[in-house]
Amino acid sequence: MDLLRWxxxxxxxxxxxxxxxxxxxxxxxxxxxxxxxxxFLVLFLISLFYGRSRNRRL
Incomplete structure (x- = not known):
């Protein structure tokens, strides 16, 4: 009966x-x-380049 229910x-x-x-x-x-x-691909690429340039300044 259980199999029939499933x-x-x-x-x-x-x-x-x-x-x-x-x-x-x-x-x-x-x-x-x-x-x-x-x-989201474009946003990822923007954040990737922005994060990379931000790390160089520090």
Missing amino acids: TLIFLVIALIAAVFGFGGIAAGAAEIGKILFFV
Whole structure:
């Protein structure tokens, strides 16, 4: 009986994931993820160069 309960739980999770995946929400989330990746990459590079130049002055 316990195995049947877990099977039904995973079935519901899979159906919810399918609704979100087929509805276009996944594509929107992937696009936002790409934008955030490049924003944080630029911020990382700026902080890397700023920290390096700041250490030279000390």
